[in-house]
Amino acid sequence: MRHQAKWLLAIVILLFLAPAQAHHGWVGGETIEIEGTITAVRLGNPHGELTLEVNGESWTVEVGQPWRNERAGLEESDLAEGVELRVSGEHSGERLLKAEQLWIDGEHYVLYPGRI
Known part of the structure; x- marks a missing residue:
């Protein structure tokens, strides 16, 4: 019974970690480049968000955590x-x-740096 409990605990942990990785990690999407003007800003953790006006459309751009932005020189x-x-x-x-x-x-x- 104890062996089964360990396996059950491991499965539960993996189920909780998978969505966090999908949200905070990259999931293999297409790399694109956009250009526009910042219309709204929310900086902080877990990451900052900018609203960028691009050709009449609002885009959400996730930037780094405060320490990551600072390390990049921002x-x-x-x-x-x-x-x-x-x-x-x-x-x-x-x-x-x-x-x-x-x-x-x-x-x-x-x-x-590891992504480009």
Whole structure:
């Protein structure tokens, strides 16, 4: 009976970890690049989110956690309303992009070095 309980516990743990990995990890989506103007910002954990106006459509762009953005050389003022940027990353759904790298005023910032 004790052996069965260990297997049951292992299965339950895996079931809870799978959705977290799918949400926070990459799931093999297409890498795309978009360019637009930031219209809304929410920075913080588990990751920051920008609303980007791209050709008349609003896109949600997930950027890194505060420490990851800082490590890439970004300051909070770089990700503010009105800033124009180009961003490359994984297209993760309808008008949703997980940013891997971005460009602001010709400066290049890499959020996830292992992904590019």
